[in-house]
Amino acid sequence: MRVELQFLVLPGLLQFLSRIVGAWAVRETQMPVERMSALVCLSVGLFTGDMRQFGEWVKRQVFIIQLLDCVLRGVAQVMFVNNPLSGLLVVIGLFVQNPWWALNGLLGTAGSTVSAVLLRLNREAVLAGLHGYNGALVGLLMAVFSAKGTWYGWLLAPNLFMSMLCPIVSSALSSVVSRWDLPVFTLPFNILVCSHIAATGSTHPYFPVVRCNSWRLSLQLFLSVPVGVGQVFGCDSPWTAGLILLALLLCSPTICFHAILGSAAGMCVGLVLAAPHMDVYSGMWGYNSVLSCIAVGGVFYALTWQTHVLALICAFFCAYMTSAISKLMSVLALPACTWPFCLSTLIFLLLSSENPAMCRLPLSSVSYPEENRHYLKQLKASGKAPTHNRVGNLQEGEANDQLEVESDPSDSVKVQEM
Numbered sequence: 001m002r003v004e005l006q007f008l009v010l011p012g013l014l015q016f017l018s019r020i021v022g023a024w025a026v027r028e029t030q031m032p033v034e035r036m037s038a039l040v041c042l043s044v045g046l047f048t049g050d051m052r053q054f055g056e057w058v059k060r061q062v063f064i065i066q067l068l069d070c071v072l073r074g075v076a077q078v079m080f081v082n083n084p085l086s087g088l089l090v091v092i093g094l095f096v097q098n099p100w101w102a103l104n105g106l107l108g109t110a111g112s113t114v115s116a117v118l119l120r121l122n123r124e125a126v127l128a129g130l131h132g133y134n135g136a137l138v139g140l141l142m143a144v145f146s147a148k149g150t151w152y153g154w155l156l157a158p159n160l161f162m163s164m165l166c167p168i169v170s171s172a173l174s175s176v177v178s179r180w181d182l183p184v185f186t187l188p189f190n191i192l193v194c195s196h197i198a199a200t201g202s203t204h205p206y207f208p209v210v211r212c213n214s215w216r217l218s219l220q221l222f223l224s225v226p227v228g229v230g231q232v233f234g235c236d237s238p239w240t241a242g243l244i245l246l247a248l249l250l251c252s253p254t255i256c257f258h259a260i261l262g263s264a265a266g267m268c269v270g271l272v273l274a275a276p277h278m279d280v281y282s283g284m285w286g287y288n289s290v291l292s293c294i295a296v297g298g299v300f301y302a303l304t305w306q307t308h309v310l311a312l313i314c315a316f317f318c319a320y321m322t323s324a325i326s327k328l329m330s331v332l333a334l335p336a337c338t339w340p341f342c343l344s345t346l347i348f349l350l351l352s353s354e355n356p357a358m359c360r361l362p363l364s365s366v367s368y369p370e371e372n373r374h375y376l377k378q379l380k381a382s383g384k385a386p387t388h389n390r391v392g393n394l395q396e397g398e399a400n401d402q403l404e405v406e407s408d409p410s411d412s413v414k415v416q417e418m
Contacts (some may be wrong), residue, residue: 070272074132086247093243108139108163115164135163147208228263228286254369262293269319348394
C-alpha cells in the first residue's frame with residue numbers, strides 16, 4: 001500500500017521545482033528555440049511578481065514553512081512587495097548592514113505575524129505578509145535607536161512585545177480608514193515606536209535611545225539616491241541599498257524605478273531647502289519620498305503617465321512634509337519615522353478627480369503595478385471601466401463581478417486583501 005507523506009517538505013518542494021523544467025515536455029514537433037523560450041518564460045513567472053504558485057504550495061505545508069514564507073513576505077511588504085525571494089534579498093542586505101539589526105527585524109516580523117494568527121485576522125492578509133511589515137520596522141528601528149549598541153539581549157523583550165501589538169493597532173486603524181477604502185500604511189509602526197521612544201528617552205537605565213540627531217553619516221552625493229532607498233530600513237550601507245533595489249527589481253521593475261525616482265526627488269528637495277549636506281548624503285531626505293512615490297506610482301493607482309507624474313509630485317510634497325514634521329517632532333525629541341509618508345500619501349489617495357486615467361484601485365484588488373495594469377485592462381475589456389478615480393470605493397463583490405466576463409477563469413486576477 002502506498003503511503004502519502006503529506007507533511008514532508010522535500011517531496012512537495014521537489015514537485016514545485018519540477019514545474020520549472022516542465023516546459024521541456026512540449027511536443028517533439030516544436031523547435032528547440034521554442035522549448036527554451038517556454039522554459040525561460042515559466043522560470044521567470046515562478047520567481048517574479050508575487051510568486052503566486054509558490055504561495056499556493058506553501059498553504060499546504062506545515063506551519064513553520066508557512067511562517068517562514070510570511071516573515072519573508074512581511075519584510076518585503078515594507079516596500080509594497082509581495083515576494084519571498086525579494087524578502088530574502090532584503091534580509092541578506094540587513095545582515096550586511098548589521099546582523100543585530102537584522103535579527104531584531106526578523107523577530108519583530110515573526111512576532112507580529114504570530115500575533116495576527118492568534119487573533120485570527122484575515123488569513124490571506126497574513127499569508128501575504130501584510131501583518132508583518134509593521135513588526136519588521138518596529139523591531140529594526142528599536143534596535144537602530146537603542147543607545148545600548150549591538151547584542152543587548154534585554155532589548156528583545158520590548159521588541160517582541162511592541163511588534164505583537166502591531167496587528168492590534170493595525171486592525172483598530174483599519175476599522176476607521178476602511179470607510180474610505182484606505183490602507184493603514186506604517187501608522188502602527190509610527191505610533192508604537194514613537195510611544196516607546198517617548199516612554200524611555202535617552203536617560204532610561206535599561207532601554208535608552210539615541211538622540212534623534214546623533215545618527216547622521218556623511219556619504220557621497222551620488223550614493224545618496226540608493227542609500228535613500230536603504231534608509232527605509234534604517235540602513236546607510238550602499239551594499240544593503242543595492243540588495244534592496246535588486247529585491248524590488250525581482251518583483252516589479254516599476255516599483256524599483258519609482259523607488260529610485262522618489263529618493264532622487266527627496267535629495268533634490270533637501271538641496272533646494274539648503275538642508276545640511278550630511279542629512280542629504282545619508283539618505284535621510286529620501287526614504288519617505290521613496291515610499292510615497294511607490295505607493296502612488298502604480299500600487300494604489302493604476303499606472304499611467306498621469307499617475308506617474310502624480311507620484312513624482314507626491315514625492316516632492318512628501319520631502320517638504322519630512323522637513324516640517326522633523327522640526328515639529330524634534331521639539332518632543334522624537335524621530336520623524338514615516339509620518340511624512342503616511343500623511344502625504346493618504347492626502348494623495350483621497351484626491352477626487354474626474355480624470356479616468358487617475359484610477360485608484362480597490363484595496364481588495366491591489367497587487368504589484370504590472371498586475372494592477374492587467375486588472376484595469378480587464379475592466380476596460382468588460383466595458384465597465386471607471387470614469388473617475390473613485391474605483392477604490394467599489395465593493396469587493398462588485399469588482400469581482402466585473403471580472404467574471406472572462407472566458408478562462410485561470411487568467412483572472414487573484415484578489416488580495418490589503
